[in-house]
Amino acid sequence: MKRWILGLIIIIAVLTAVIFYPLPSLLGWQSVFLQRGFNVLIICALFCLWRILRGPTPADRIVAIDILGILILGFCALLGISTGRDWYIDIGIAWALQSFISSLALAKYLEGRNLDE
Numbered sequence: 001m002k003r004w005i006l007g008l009i010i011i012i013a014v015l016t017a018v019i020f021y022p023l024p025s026l027l028g029w030q031s032v033f034l035q036r037g038f039n040v041l042i043i044c045a046l047f048c049l050w051r052i053l054r055g056p057t058p059a060d061r062i063v064a065i066d067i068l069g070i071l072i073l074g075f076c077a078l079l080g081i082s083t084g085r086d087w088y089i090d091i092g093i094a095w096a097l098q099s100f101i102s103s104l105a106l107a108k109y110l111e112g113r114n115l116d117e
Contacts, residue, residue, distance in 0.1 A: 011047070014043055015040060015043065018036065018039045018040055018043060019036055019040070030082060031082070034078055034081065034082050037074075037078055038075070038078055041071055041074050041075055041078070044067075044071055045068060045071050048064045048065075048067050048068040048071065049064075049068070051063075051064035052064045052065060052068070058110050059107075059110065062103060062106050062107060062110070065099075065102075065103065065106075066099060066100075066103045069095060069096065069098075069099030069100075069103075070096070070099070072092070072095050072099075073092040073093075073095060073096050075092075076088045076089065076091050076092030076095065077089065077092055080092070
């Protein structure tokens with residue numbers, strides 16, 4: 001129970017620091033909101049990569065990979081908003097579809113079934 005509370009405190013502290021003290025950006029955002037959203041997505045992606053590397057079970061790793069795909073969709077949405085180009089959204093939709101199909105395939109593989117069942 002102490003590990004959960006410690007992890008929650010660390011996550012809240014990091015997200016609070018990013019919201020109130022944003023990291024410098026190399027992309028030249030027009031809005032502070034977009035810059036902070038991008039920073040939060042980067043920190044969430046680092047947490048997902050940590051779970052992929054240290055996940056106690058393969059199912060935890062699959063969930064982290066799926067969440068990482070959703071975060072990439074968020075990156076594409078922020079880039080689409082900031083640049084005004086629609087094709088970032090198209091890339092994000094294609095990525096989400098590919099991420100969903102790969103998560104299903106990995107789940108079937110871990111279950112021990114063939115992909116055609």
